[in-house]
Structure formats: C-alpha cells, structure tokens
Amino acid sequence: MTDGARLDVEGLDVQLGGASVLAGVSLTAPAGRTTAVLGPSGGGKSTLLRAVAGLIRPSTGRVLLDGVDVTSVPAHRRGVGLAFQDLALFPHRDVGANIGFGLRMQGVTGEEIARRTAEVLDLVGLPGFARRGVDTLSGGEAQRVALARALAPGPGVLCLDEPLAALDRVLHDRLVGELHALFATVGTTVVLVTHDQREALALADHLVVLGSGHVLQAGAPQQVWDQPATEEVARFVGHEVVDDWRGGGRVVLRPGAIRVTGVADTSGVRVVDAVFAGGHTTLTLDVPDIEGLVTTEVTDPTAPQWRGRDVTVEIDESRLWHLGR
16 A cells, blocks of 8 residues: 655635635644544534545645645545545445546556455455445445545545444444554555544544634644643543532543442432443532532442432542643
8 A cells, every 4th residue: 555645734724605614724644644633513624624635625724745735736636535424435336346436537447456456355354345236235344345445546645534423333333443453554644534532532643623623632642631721622532521620620520530439328429310321320420519510430230220319439639630731
C-alpha cells in the first residue's frame, strides 16, 4: 500500500447556504497514523472531510499533503480516499467492479485491477469476494467492501465518515478491533470522523475534538481524556462535569471518582435513580455539598433495587480534574 502522507489543514473556513460550518479550523494528521475527529452531529466533521477530499472548496484556508498545497487540486487527482457513511456502493455491480471503479478512474486496467482488488479484499478479510453481488453482503461485509474500494487506489490519506455508525453494537465493537489492526498494517494516514467517543479513543493515535466548527482540543487520546481543556471537551469524551464541586469550581469526574461502597440506613447520599445496563448498574446520586446530581457505575447485582435508598461513598481525589488548571 502507499505510504501515508502528513495532512495539514490551515485556517479552513467553509460556508454552506450562507452559514459558517467551519471557522478557522487548523489541525495536523500525522503521516501513517490514525487521527479521529470527535464531535456532535452538526459540528462540521463531515464538511471537514469533504474539504480535505476536495469535494467542497473552502472560502479561506489551505489543505496540504506532505507540505504541498492541494487546495485547488481536483478531488480525483488529490490522492485522498473517502468512504461515506452511507457506503454508496453501486448495487448493480459486483464487489470487484465496485472496488475497481476508482482504479479505472486512475487509468489502471486489466490484470493490475484484478491484482489490486484481490490485495485489498485480503487486507479487509474478504478473500474471494470479488464476484459476490453487493445485495448479498451483510452490513459488516458491505462496510469492509467500501473500505477496500477507498484503499484500492493507494491514497496518501484515507478519510472515513462515521464508518461504523450504521452497525449494531456487537458488530460495531468487533469491527473496531479489526480496524485498529488493519490501520496499523496498511501504513496509510487515516482521518475518521465520529460522534462515538469509545470508537474515537479505541482507534485514534491522535484525537481532535471539533465543536461548532472550531477545534476545541487536539492531542494524544489519553491526554485529551485525562485533561480535557473545556467542559464541552470533557462531555464529548464521556466524562461528567460538576459545576460547583464543594465550592471549589467546575470539576470533571473521571470514571471511578465516586465509588459506592454499600447501602446504609442513613448517610446523606441518596440514590435518585438506578438503571440496569447488563454488566453494571448506573446510579444517579444526590450528594451533599455538591450542586446537581452525579452518576457512577457499580457491578453489585442488587444495585437495580437501590433506587430511593441511602448509600455510602468514597471519593478518589486522583480521579478529579479541575477545569481551568
């Protein structure tokens, strides 16, 4: 496969329908690594990918691949692959013809198309699927074919738009593991956008949090998760934020910050709600001296019956992150 290219986005502004979708977005996707762009729906993630791929022309700013400005280069000559959320496979063509489409657009013919098609099908775990009809594929297989089609032309940067959003949770979680291994193998620079923080943290070497058309924070996934720069970032990566922590300002509650140690006749900490979620129960707690309610997870099998009861808790100060540090 083609070696990955370093992607730099500098001061990108995009307006659609008179509204600003991206405003001064700058980021770097390291060569040969996976960068996840995390944020809510409507935050500009898909627009960013389309601008990188050349499908949308920014009003200002630049897109550079290995230091070369490609902002004005047509999409088909840019060396950027894009797999859409809806897959966009051609239903009237078999798997091989779908994968070979981009290669034919590049002028590749005959035996080389067959060779590259077989190569990428092996890579995504679908050997021998070239003659399969698209309408016979499962959801996971169709997702892999779309990925193979994007990989076949050997892009320097591969952009994935919510690649696993349409899959059920079991299949989703299985493919996350497979994609992590695949991306490490191919050496292509991968930029994926997602609203799923678990997916982003599992797949990314580099994490960018995007909200309302702005980059809110970027860095190593562990660093962003451990030390979110803002309340918005903290919530995006799955943390809870308490606005007035015992009079000490806004605090991020990382998992394990509040541990329930058991039920009690009276403790002042009341279980407002208990939601069973299979392997654990999520408790919503009313804790004295803390403004608002907080949640935590427990594995005690009796926890679903704790609604309305008092519990004893321990607070692990090392699991707190004070915003504004």
